[in-house]
Amino acid sequence: MEEGSWAMFLHNLGWGLLRRWYFVLVGILITAAGGLFVWTAVPPSYQATSTAVLLPPSSLVGEKGNPYLFMGGLDQVVSVLTVRLRSAEVAEPLIQGRGDLSYLVEKDPASPGPIMLITATGNSEASAMELLGEVVRVIPANLTVMQDQLRIPTFSRVEVMTIVQDHTAVLLIKDQLRVLLAAVAGGLAVTVLVTALLDRVMISRRKRRDERRNQSSNQIPTLLQEPEAPHLEVQSSAGRRAAGPSKGNVGSAIARDQEFDIPTATSNP
Incomplete structure (x- = not known):
């Protein structure tokens, strides 16, 4: 569609919305009611976080060593441990049958090490705080299971330590906002489309009604026109005499001649 066509389309659409402003108002009210319903129907969610760090084994650090200086190479352990914690074997006992609960364990992208x-x-x-505490508690147990499977000796085992853990959960409204914005956008789009369609239908009906009215007004004078009366030609008596008696009036003419042409008797001297 060319730029001029788009401009004309938007111009006609704008005027149509102004003409049918009452439809637009009804659509906005319905959209607002739907948005309020969606906002109350979609429950809010709460989120709590915690961070934990893996510590190198005592055999590597030594009795008086600093474990934070020997963390190289533990990223692979983090990757394997997060895979295990996200597995169904660990996740199902934590969230099964407890409603809309979920958790995620991953390597912290904002922190090195x-x-x-x-x-x-x-x-x-x-519920969010309870689930967070349970996940934090199962991390050391699953790390132990992983090392038991490889029969790693105690002095060579990696340990885990909690760094920070939330004491209160944070209210999240992004899910509600996302659904609300989708509902409002859909409602406004439907309002515009329906209003434009109704405007075209009403204009089309008005044009047809005006055409029928014009046709009716053009036909009424013809129907009301009086029929022409038969033309009667009136002739004067002189004209009738000049034209002569008609066939049907011969007797009348003879009678008139006899009536007016009376012979006059004259006496002989």
Whole structure:
């Protein structure tokens, strides 16, 4: 579509919305009611986070060594541990049958080193905090299981330590906002389309009604015109005499001649 066509389309659409402003108002009210319903129907979510770090084994650090100086190479352990914590074997006992709960364990992208970020999400602050605590508690147990499977000796085992853990959950409204914006955008789009369609239908009906009215007004004078009366030619008596008697009036003419042409008797001297 060319630029001029788009401009004309938008111009006609704008005038149509102005002409049918009452339809637009009804659509806005319905959209607002739908947005309010969606906002109340979609429950808010709460989120709590915690961070944990993996510590190198004592055999590497030594009795008086600093474990933070020997964290190289533990990123691989973090990757394997996060995969295990996200598996169904670990996740199902934590969230199964507990409503809309979820958690995520991943390597913290904002922190260098073997640091894990644990995020728990629930439909209430209490449920989110409870789930976060349970996930934090199962991390050392699963790390132990992984090392038991490889029969790693105690002095060579990696340990985990919690760095920071939230004490309150944060209210998240992004899901509500996303659904609300989608509902409002859809409602306004439907309002514009329906209003434009109704405007075209009403204009088309008015044009047809005007055409029928014009046709009716053009036909009424013809129907009301009086029929022409038969033409009667009136002739004067002189004209009739000049033209002569007609066939049907011969007797009348003879009678008139006899009536007016009376012979006069004259006496002989």
